[in-house]
Amino acid sequence: MKYLFLFLLVSHIVSAQSLSKPEMGVIATVKKQMPETEAFLGKVVNINSGTLNKEGVRTVGKLMSDEFDKLGFKTEWVTLPDSLNRAGHLVATRQGKKGKKLFLIGHLDTVFEKSLPMDPFTRVNDSTASGQGVADMKGGDVVVIAALKALNAQKLLDDTSITIYFTGDEESSAGPESRRDFIERAKKCDIALAFETAQGLSSVTTGRRGSSGWTLNVKARTGHSSRIFSDLGYGAIYEAVRILNEFRRTLGQEQYLTFNPGLIVGGSEVHYDEKTAKAETIGKTNIVAGTALVKGDLRFLTEAQKENARTKMREIVDKSLPLTKATISFVDGIPGMEPSAANDELRKQVDKLSRDMGLGPVSAFDPGARGAGDVSFVAQYMPCLDGLGASGKGAHSIEETMNTKEFPLLIQRAALYIYRLTR
Known part of the structure; x- marks a missing residue:
């Protein structure tokens, strides 16, 4: 002592x-x-x-x-x-x-x-x-x-x-x-x-890290649920899930990069209010979902990392399942x-x-x-x-x-x- x-x-x-x-x-x-x-x-x-x-x-x-x-x-x-x-x-x-x-x-x-x-x-x-x-x-x-x-x-x-x-x-x-x-x-x-x-x-x-936002919109043919996987294709929800899972599989292990889907809705109709960050959807189990919406953030350390991630995410989105069409948009927030x-x-x-x-x-x-x-x-x-x-x-x-x-x-x-x- x-x-x-x-x-x-x-x-x-x-x-x-x-x-x-x-x-x-x-x-x-x-x-x-x-x-x-x-x-x-x-x-x-x-x-x-x-x-x-x-x-x-x-x-x-x-x-x-x-x-x-x-x-x-x-x-x-x-x-x-x-x-x-x-x-x-x-x-x-x-x-x-x-x-x-x-x-x-x-x-x-x-x-x-x-x-x-x-x-x-x-x-x-x-x-x-x-x-x-x-x-x-x-x-x-x-x-x-x-x-x-x-x-x-x-x-x-x-x-x-x-x-x-x-x-x-x-x-x-x-x-x-x-x-x-x-x-x-x-x-x-x-x-x-x-x-x-x-x-x-x-x-x-x-x-x-910096922070930016992204929005994924998916459209698909809709109709009776018995026709999914055939002449109606895969529906909007399956396509949204495919894209999100591919984001995770392809980019999920990159250091300093994260992308969180904070909101997801899908069904026959989807309505989203930007001011309140609230979404409403209408759908039934026997109807193939015609629309899906996902909103998330993207966090990165450098501008190059952000742009590279966005490019890969766009490429994944473009590989649509049959009879579906998805688009993704990005909005800048705080830089890295x-x-x-x-x-x-x-x-x-x-x-x-x-x-x-x-x-x-x-x-x-x-x-x-x-x-x-x-x-x-x-x-x-x-x-x-x-x-x-x-x-x-x-x-x-x-x-x-x-x-x-x-x-x-x-x-x-x-x-x-x-x-x-x-x-």
Whole structure:
């Protein structure tokens, strides 16, 4: 036990010597501010801000905007056309001449719409807090705010160039028009840092998969079920099943590629409502199905992987069973964030910082284990890093939690990383 104590003491002294006096001051400030930081987190978690709850998203945005105002940022609300049915985005900026120009990314919305039961912020125990969006990603937004507050208290934000962009529809994007301003502002910066959920202290995200959608429509001859396999052919449902199974057989083992058929309906008639994502079908067991509809998503790491998959899926669709005709269409969503040497260089910087803080090494998180995110929209223009927010488990579920022991350490690391990049 005596030797363990001496080892920990020496490790602390060595790590402390690796940090500058201003950096030690930032860490002390983060620790001092933690009660108010956690209180603010609880406040925003307790406001429902499901993507379609525009009032809730704006309310959370106003609370965060007020915090940025206090820090000397210029804040504005980016409105979107009414036709998109989204609340808009919060932007906070400051211009200076020191270091890199940073683009910090978060989002105000959650997957929990107002129609769902409210799960308030709750301290489960000394290491866990729960609540809607507590980790994904109100905890990440608060990491940004608390880190900047600590830097500001130490006069370390002076003459820096930082743009903070918290979107209002990350969980259900309104499409390219909703990200036009986001991309244009990012292009004026040098580095993008995104504060989606961290996978603990030992990894960050240098690459993440993109997401797009596809729709399969199948038409076939219909009539009495006794004539299936003969003069009526195979019907629409058999053809849909053939295609889906061939997708799985041909593409199902490719690394980083997934394609999920999330909805399938078939029968004599099919009606699908895009706005409500609801389908209705009419059919009888003694009638060969004349139509089938399948809707799914396609996730990929690179644009080349996406296009190759689409080509193979089209080829499979074209090989129709007798007397059936299928078509497939694709719609782009969020691009992939391809791992790059520039992104890994950012990871190496975080790795050094983490070691300097005595927190240990930082590796690149498996890109196949992450979904799509806003950072991917700007990944082609600059080096990017993600997974810098709060750590937790159970995102997008009633079991979502945040690790409260790692929370202050992640704030400290974020603050010091911003400090080092802006020197």
